[in-house]
Amino acid sequence: MKDQHARSRRKRHRLTPQQSESRAAYMFLMPWFIGLVLITIGPVIASLYLSFTRYNLFSAPQWVGFENYIDLLFWDQVFHDSVIATAIYVLCSVPLILIASLLVAAVLNQGLSGLAIYRSLFYIPSLIGSSVAIGFLWLQVFGDEGIFNDFLGWFGIAGKSWVSDPSTAPATLVALNVWTFGASMVIFLAGLRQIPASYYEAAKMDGASSIAIFRRITLPLLSPIIFFNLILLTIQSFQGFTQAWILSRGTGGPANSLMLYTVYLYKQAFEQLNMGAATAMAWLLLLVIALITGVLFWSARYWVFYGDDKQ
Amino acid sequence: MNAKLNGLKTLTSVLALSLTGMVATPVATAEAQSGLSGEARYSWWGGPSRNEKTYDVIELFESENPGVSIVREPSDWSGYWQKVNVQAAGSNLPCIVQMQNRWLANYDDPSILLPLDDLVASGNLDLTGIPKPLIDSGRGEDGKLYMVPTGVFFYVMLMNQSLAESTGIAPFDPDSVTWEEFKTWLLAVNEKLPDGVDAAGGMPVSPEAFIAYVQSHGQKVFSEGGVGFDEAIVTDWFNYWEELRKAGAAQDADSLVEERSDLIEESGIANGRLVVQPRPANRLDAHQAVLDTAAPGSNLDIALYPLGPDGAGEDVGINGISIAAGCEAGARDIAVAYTNFFLQDERAANIYSSDNGVVAVDRFQEAQYKMPDATDGQKEQIEALRVVSKRAKGVFYPTGAYQALKDSLQSAYERVAFGRSTPEEAAANMINEINRNMK
Structure with a gap:
């Protein structure tokens, strides 16, 4: 009787293969989960708390409520400059990268010989573009005695220091970002390869022009890829830091024209030790990126074609 | 802050006296340190020329203290203070930290830098020959000494x-x-x-x-x-x-x-x-x-x-050395010994040759001015300080x-x-x- 009882208890506690598999999966996930909580979620929550405090890294945070947010949004001139500089950077960079990468991908998709070489050549800048060395190179290229002025000199145009003038410095920064279009181009190229050749053949037989084919077939079928690149580039551009830091030599100048949001955030955090203001800036950035991403997703229903849509 | 400002006001007059040799200070000799072993990290800012001089001073110190190793952590000026900020926040400051009075207010806390008053009072830290106003400019807002001056810059x-x-x-x-x-x-x-x-x-x-x-x-x-x-x-x-x-x-x-x-x-x-x-x-x-x-x-x-x-x-500023609060006992002894060596050893002072401001120990100022191989720049710097120290107005830099x-x-x-x-x-x-x- 006793044995029977024990056997039935063991039976009750024996795990089914599915439960056993789940338990193993949770065990394997545990290190990642612990890392997520301790290294990501924990600091994120802590930063939200710190954004409502005055905190200088060394002494205990003091609760100040919404003071950091109010101060940034209504009184901080440099913060306003950084918002304008970032808006210019994002609004110019993202469309230009999309256009450049799509056009080059479309050309490379024409079945050129040596495609792998061209693809690699266009891709390389995206690997090295955010490096410190390229930042310094850019300073030389667009400096007073840089090769860009030598190039202009061939056409009799007098040059100047393009990185030292607040009206032209943002353009040099945008140019550097656009130069790194290779990563988007590779994604576009992969997307173009997925469009069935029969669509193009049918359109040609119907007498469609190249422009009409691009507008009516390529763009709609590529719209999910465009959408993906748009989201990715928008978020990346909001987070741009290294090149603005190098081009402005860590000042955000001339006249705050290169004071990207992240540059000012870094200066507040690690130069001024205003960790409260810096974390408030980080949260505002997160909200803005989330809002813009949300708007882009909402707009996607009007212009992104997934092929299985019911019209 | 007021006490500190008063100290800064009198700094210039005492500097002037010391530079003209009118302040009598006992000539101290740095005793060779013994019984030290282990390593201590040392961070400073500077370009290639200062790095070379600092390496030479360190090598001399190490050669006189077998078993002691100074871990060199040089940095360029730009970025030095961001590095110190991050290290201080992470309780990872090197034991020996080059400091400047314009930035001291950021770190003048016993949890970051070691208050040095007890070490000075016990004679372990030898500040012989450094004018008191200079020493006082290394004090924090709480009146404690957090930095010993090594050079006067302007x-x-x-x-x-x-x-x-x-x-x-x-x-x-x-x-x-x-x-x-x-x-x-x-x-x-x-x-x-x-x-x-x-x-x-x-x-x-x-x-x-x-x-x-x-x-x-x-x-x-x-x-x-x-x-x-x-x-x-x-x-x-x-x-x-x-x-x-x-x-x-x-x-x-x-x-x-x-x-x-x-x-x-x-x-x-x-x-x-x-x-x-x-x-x-x-x-x-x-x-x-x-x-x-x-x-x-x-x-x-x-x-x-x-x-x-x-x-x-x-304004006249002070460069100096601080010791991190988190420095462990053995490394702290090395840090104190190195600071004494840097301040009081004439060979070290001559190697460094006022590279980061006119040497703070008064007996070395005249000696460096009269050194046969003193450069024109060194002499002009000391001459200029003689004028500046009489007329400068000290500034206290809050955090x-x-x-x-x-x-x-x-x-x-x-x-x-x-x-x-x-x-x-x-x-x-x-x-x-x-x-x-x-x-």
Whole structure:
């Protein structure tokens, strides 16, 4: 009787293969989960708390409520400059990268010989573009005695220091970002390869022009890829830091024209030790990126074609 | 803060006495340290030349203390304080930290830096020969000693004497020129300069030049919780340099921005593009070395900042050594021994040769001046300090104040120079920005 009882208890506690598999999966996930909580979620929550405090890294945070947010949004001139500089950077960079990468991908998709070489050549800048060395190179290229002025000199145009003038410095920064279009181009190229050749053949037989084919077939079928690149580039551009830091030599100048949001955030955090203001800036950035991403997703229903849509 | 300001006020007079050998100080000899073993980390800022000297001092110390190793952590000036901030926040400061009085207020807490008073009182830390006001400038707002001074630094205008003479314009008296006379001189010199050379550069965005202007006009730089000067003096400063810039006697806005680097190799004065540029006096030799290649035969000299209605206005600063609070006992002993060695060993002082400000121990000042191989730069620096120390006005830098002044002055003047703000608007914004960052 006793044995029977024990056997039935063991039976009750024996795990089914599915439960056993789940338990193993949770065990394997545990290190990642612990890392997520301790290294990501924990600091994120802590930063939200710190954004409502005055905190200088060394002494205990003091609760100040919404003071950091109010101060940034209504009184901080440099913060306003950084918002304008970032808006210019994002609004110019993202469309230009999309256009450049799509056009080059479309050309490379024409079945050129040596495609792998061209693809690699266009891709390389995206690997090295955010490096410190390229930042310094850019300073030389667009400096007073840089090769860009030598190039202009061939056409009799007098040059100047393009990185030292607040009206032209943002353009040099945008140019550097656009130069790194290779990563988007590779994604576009992969997307173009997925469009069935029969669509193009049918359109040609119907007498469609190249422009009409691009507008009516390529763009709609590529719209999910465009959408993906748009989201990715928008978020990346909001987070741009290294090149603005190098081009402005860590000042955000001339006249705050290169004071990207992240540059000012870094200066507040690690130069001024205003960790409260810096974390408030980080949260505002997160909200803005989330809002813009949300708007882009909402707009996607009007212009992104997934092929299985019911019209 | 008041006690500290009083200390700064008396600093200059005692400095003057010590420099002329009038303060009797016992001559101490650094005893060879024994019984030490292990390692201690040491961070400092500087370029290749200072790094080499520091390595030599460290090697000498290590050779006299077998079993002791100093872990070298040199950094460039730009980025040094960000590194210290991150290390301090992570309780990972090196045991021996090079410190400067302009930044000390950020770290003057027993949880970050070790208060050194007990070590001094017990005789373990030997400050023999360092004038008391200098020592007091290493105290935090709580009155505790967090930094021992190793060098006295001050900013001057480096002047390309050869370029100035080539214009044929009579030189100004470098010790007594007024701001107005200086402006007139720059305008006159500008007329005779070759293309590509400006009379003055870097001045409007130099915090040290601005401080000299403010204090020479009877105003304070910082007060409790904010700036001590008014919008009118900032507006005057911007107008002063705008008049010169528009006349072509000061760098145009583009060149001013291009000149932002602290690197000597890139500076206008070291490359023969400027007649006058503000720089630390202790960097005269390093600039001259670059100029010798860029424009052979040209000679750099030191000129002090002009005088205003209230006399001189420049500040004298202190570089020194701090010991991290988190430094473990064995490493702390090494840090104390190294600090004593750096301060009191004559060979170490001669190797370092006032590279980061005139040596703080008074008996070495005269000795270095009279050394047969003393460079012209070293001698000029010590001579200039003799004048400056009699007239300088000390500034106490609250937490974050220097960085806030530096950043805000630069962006404010750039806005003016590029026509994006009027001097009045820029002045108001600048004061608002500094005050916000000092909250």
